[in-house]
Structure formats: C-alpha cells, structure tokens
Amino acid sequence: MNQPTDTRALINQIRHGNRDAFRTLVEQNKRLVSHVIYRTAGHINDHEDLCQDVFIKVYQNIHKFREDSKLSTWIAQIAFNTSINYLRKKRPSLYEDESRILATYETNEDLPDIQIEKMDRNQRIAKAIDSLPLQMRTVITLYHLEEMSYKEIGEIMNMPEGTMKSYLFRARKKLKNVLSQELELKDIQP
Amino acid sequence: MSHISDSQFQELLDDNLNERQSKLFLRHIWDCPQCREEWQIYRQLKKTLMQEPVVPLSNHFTDDTMASLPSRLPRFIIQRWIIAVSSLSILAGIGALYYFRDILKRIVLTNAGFESPLLQLTSILSTIGNFILRIGGDQVVLFLIACFALLLIGLLDKKVFQRRTKHSFQVINGTL
Numbered sequence: 001m002n003q004p005t006d007t008r009a010l011i012n013q014i015r016h017g018n019r020d021a022f023r024t025l026v027e028q029n030k031r032l033v034s035h036v037i038y039r040t041a042g043h044i045n046d047h048e049d050l051c052q053d054v055f056i057k058v059y060q061n062i063h064k065f066r067e068d069s070k071l072s073t074w075i076a077q078i079a080f081n082t083s084i085n086y087l088r089k090k091r092p093s094l095y096e097d098e099s100r101i102l103a104t105y106e107t108n109e110d111l112p113d114i115q116i117e118k119m120d121r122n123q124r125i126a127k128a129i130d131s132l133p134l135q136m137r138t139v140i141t142l143y144h145l146e147e148m149s150y151k152e153i154g155e156i157m158n159m160p161e162g163t164m165k166s167y168l169f170r171a172r173k174k175l176k177n178v179l180s181q182e183l184e185l186k187d188i189q190p
Numbered sequence: 191m192s193h194i195s196d197s198q199f200q201e202l203l204d205d206n207l208n209e210r211q212s213k214l215f216l217r218h219i220w221d222c223p224q225c226r227e228e229w230q231i232y233r234q235l236k237k238t239l240m241q242e243p244v245v246p247l248s249n250h251f252t253d254d255t256m257a258s259l260p261s262r263l264p265r266f267i268i269q270r271w272i273i274a275v276s277s278l279s280i281l282a283g284i285g286a287l288y289y290f291r292d293i294l295k296r297i298v299l300t301n302a303g304f305e306s307p308l309l310q311l312t313s314i315l316s317t318i319g320n321f322i323l324r325i326g327g328d329q330v331v332l333f334l335i336a337c338f339a340l341l342l343i344g345l346l347d348k349k350v351f352q353r354r355t356k357h358s359f360q361v362i363n364g365t366l
C-alpha cells in the first residue's frame with residue numbers, strides 16, 4: 001500500500017526521534033484507538049491506561065511497521081490485540097463470556113434480553129451493541145465509525161473478509177430488530 | 191417482485207449494488223409499504239451507528255501519553271542488544287577455544303590432510319585460538335570478560351528491562 005506522502009513523512013520523522021511527530025500521530029489516531037478499546041474491552045476504569053499502552057507499543061514498534069499496510073489499520077490492530085490481551089489477563093471471566101456469547105450466537109442468534117422500555121433510541125442501540133459478541137461490535141464500530149473496509153477490518157482482527165461481512169450483516173439485522181421493536185412500542189403507547 | 195431480503199437491504203445500504211439493481215430495489219421500496227418501513231428502519235440504524243458514542247478520553251490524554259513514552263526509541267536499544275549478544279558470542283567462542291585447546295591441537299595433528307570442511311574449520315579456529323593465547327594467554331580472556339561485564343552494565347540498565355517486560359509486544363493470532 002502506498003502511504004500518503006504526509007503519513008510517510010510522519011513515520012520517518014518519528015523513526016528519527018522526532019517526538020512532536022509522534023504527538024501528531026497520537027492526535028490523529030486517539031479517537032480510533034479509543035473506539036476500538038471501548039468496543040472490545042467495554043466500560044472499564046483502565047480505558048485511558050489501555051489507550052496509552054497502545055500508543056507506547058506503536059512508538060516502540062514503529063520501526064516494525066511495514067508500509068504495505070495502512071498506518072491506521074496497523075494501529076487499530078495493536079489496539080485490538082492489546083484489548084484482547086487485557087481481557088484475557090485482567091478479566092478472564094469477561095473474556096470467557098465473550099467466547100460463550102459468540103458460541104451461543106452461532107447457534108440461535110438470540111441476544112440476552114434487553115430491558116428497553118425506559119431508554120431512548122441511542123441508549124437502546126448502544127445497549128444492544130454492548131450485548132453483541134465482541135467480534136460483531138468491533139466490526140460495527142470500525143465499519144460505521146471509522147469507515148473501514150471489510151479487508152481492513154479483516155486485517156485488524158485477523159479474520160477473512162467474508163467473515164467480517166457476515167458478522168456485520170448479522171449484527172445489523174439484530175440491531176434493526178431492536179429498532180423495529182421500538183417502533184412497535186410507540187404504536188402501542190397512546 | 192418478492193419482498194427485499196435482509197441481506198439485499200444491507201447491500202443497498204452499503205452502496206454495494208450496481209445501478210440497475212439499486213433502481214429495481216428502490217422502485218420496489220417505493221411501491222411496497224412493508225419494504226418501505228424496513229428500509230426506513232435500516233437507514234435510521236445506519237444514521238445512529240454513524241454517530242459518536244460517548245468515549246471517555248480526557249483533554250490531557252495526549253500530554254499523558256507523551257510523558258509516558260520511553261526516553262529513547264527502541265531501535266537503538268535493539269541495536270545495542272545485538273552488540274551485547276555479539277560480544278557474548280565472541281567471548282564464548284574464545285573461551286571455548288581456550289578450554290578445548292588441547293583437544294583441538296590433537297584433532298589438527300591427527301588430521302593433517304584436512305579432508306572434510308568441518309576439520310578445515312576446526313583447524314582454522316584452533317589456529318586463531320592458539321594465536322590469541324600465544325599473545326596474551328589468560329590475561330586476554332580476563333580482559334575480554336572485564337570488557338563484556340562493563341558493556342552489560344552499561345546496556346542492560348533497569349529502565350530498559352522494565353520497559354521491555356511491561357510493554358512486551360504480543361501479537362495474538364486472532365484465534366478468539
């Protein structure tokens with residue numbers, strides 16, 4: 001992949017020890033890192049520490065970055081892996097829950113019941129996204145918030161493009177049902 | 191035309207269809223109240239998904255991150271590691287030559303013909319070993335050990351160790 005000239009220049013400057021260049025990289029990518037961490041690890045107190053860890057790894061491994069992939073994809077990949085390692089080490093129960101949710105989802109596609117009556121639309125969708133398996137909520141976030149392609153998301157999560165697309169479609173179908181439910185509730189209420 | 195399926199709605203939503211297909215589906219959506227309602231929900235969903243969720247990052251996040259960066263880039267540290275490892279190998283090699291000098295001498299003497307490459311190599315190594323030992327003997331070895339100890343103390347300071355273990359980079363294979 002051909003990096004945009006300014007990205008290539010930025011990487012070169014960082015590799016030559018320019019810390020201001022790295023500050024620019026942090027500014028440009030902190031939203032992405034935060035989204036990935038938030039969607040994978042969920043609401044955790046260590047959120048900011050984990051995001052910082054990601055950037056430290058980026059800094060320490062910048063010489064390993066191969067320019068055949070996109071910088072943002074590489075950073076998101078580090079964020080995703082950092083989050084997974086965090087879940088495995090710090091919250092093994094949560095991590096096991098994730099595997100279980102996906103396993104259950106593979107068989108019956110039903111999500112845990114969501115108490116939706118007293119929430120507004122955005123809250124309902126947010127809650128519904130939270131209850132999706134980790135892979136699906138990550139795909140949804142990267143696709144819609146970061147506007148990444150299936151290929152890029154596949155690279156980040158180390159999964160085939162087709163699987164990414166299938167996760168995205170199934171997740172959105174589920175979320176669409178949550179919205180339909182909301183509309184039905186509105187119809188019933190006076 | 192039958193009703194539009196979920197995956198067809200989603201392909202339309204992502205602009206993955208060609209112009210002819212899109213027109214066909216949009217015409218059906220226009221004519222069919224049931225599909226129109228579904229389509230509106232999908233579009234509403236897309237709009238919602240594209241909105242920012244509340245992501246808690248403080249205003250001083252960038253400053254904190256910059257402050258927590260290691261003082262030097264790790265490439266330099268890795269290069270120094272290579273130097274350290276190379277010195278260790280050289281030292282170990284010379285040590286081995288010194289330790290096995292009698293055996294090496296015997297091998298060379300009993301295989302004066304140097305038939306195999308391995309024996310040729312052994313011969314060269316023992317010649318180098320003997321040369322070094324002839325110059326300085328034990329003092330050469332002691333001098334090299336002292337140099338290496340200084341090199342290690344200089345390179346492997348606490349900070350480098352802590353940083354490398356705390357933030358060791360683990361790439362998982364996505365086998366979740």
Ligand SMILES: [Zn+2]
Pocket residue numbers: 192193194218222223224225226
């Ligand atoms: Zn229809």
